[in-house]
Amino acid sequence: LQPYISQNTCSLVDIQDVEGYRDDNSIDDKRSNVWSTSSDCFDEYCVYTNNAFLGEGISLITTASNYLRVSEIQTREAVSRSSYDKARIIEIPGKGKGLVANRTIRKGEAIMAARPALLVHRDAFSELPLEDIFHLMDVAVNNLPKPRKESYLAQAGTMGGHKITDILFTNSFQVAVGGHDGFHYGNFPEVSLLNHDCRPNLAFFIDRNLTHYTHAVRDIEPGEELTISYIDPLQVRSVRQERTRNTLGFSCACSHCTLSENDADASDARLLTMSRIESELADFSSQASSPALIEEYLSLYRREGLEHNLAGAYTLAALNYNLFGKADMAKKYAQLSVEAGLLESGPDAADVREMKTLADYPESHWSWNKKPYRIYN
Ligand SMILES: C[S@@+](CC[C@H](N)C(=O)[O-])C[C@H]1O[C@@H](n2cnc3c(N)ncnc32)[C@H](O)[C@@H]1O
Incomplete structure (x- = not known):
């Protein structure tokens, strides 16, 4: 495995200069590679910093094998796209x-493309004593290039305690860098101003090059808040509220959580019906599925305002219509699944690729006509 060799090579001295933290243990020859590591390691976890990674600078607190996976990322495309022409704080x-x-922002419009400033291996938090974690966190953030460090420190920390760690917990996404132990907490400072909404107007995904993309999933009016969902939006209100309160540390003030009791009960009833129908549609041998059930399922999704989470529902609709041997409807929903999936999971997602194939060749797909509809009609 060869670490990424940046065209924009920076001297390791740049890192040594940051607040006195020394990286006296550089991994690679400094003429050919911008990665460096600090001598501060605990167990298998070390701090690795690259002050030009994907154009902006990143620190990792991770294992050697995960460092190698990240350092293999070779995207040189300048994807950074900030929201500041479209939105204000x-x-x-x-x-x-x-x-x-x-x-006005139109459905499908790209909002941001952001790179992580910090990735921290998830197991470091369960395996290391807190004081060791805090030390590694301090080194990792202080070793970032100055503008990156400043944007990290400008983020809100709402849980208290060690500030740099609090910021990570208030503003992190799960990032998988590959391999069986590739799970990390990832911090993307530019994304952190997006508040949570259970019925958000943006969808996001993180691609294999560690870029976090956000897109509008419906038309957005000037003055409307831009939001993403931090949690599973298909849970009923009490479960969503319990999750934001107990795991994320805040009481959700979104409009869906502050509905009147009657409206919240109606929403919960829809969510439970959707879950029941979904079990039928996902069971490809079920005799209960029918075109009417598929349409009811999709109309409940739309009624619930779940535009950021539609790709999976359209996939199930496409597959079920194809099982019935109804090619036109299967194509229609496979195309809608691709359209939604590009915003929710990106072009490399397996479902997006599969739905493209189904939309083009429904009759060659494994699901074609497996349950001809006339039998169940
Ligand atoms: C990623 S930050 C979002 C930006 C943050 N509001 C700020 O001032 O920088 C997450 C924090 O914002 C607040 N927040 C986000 N969504 C919220 C919501 N729906 N209801 C209440 N607080 C929310 C919570 O304090 C949460 O811990």
């Missing part, structure tokens, strides 16, 4: 700072 009642649209 304001105080949002009950949520702290947030982003609101400056202008």
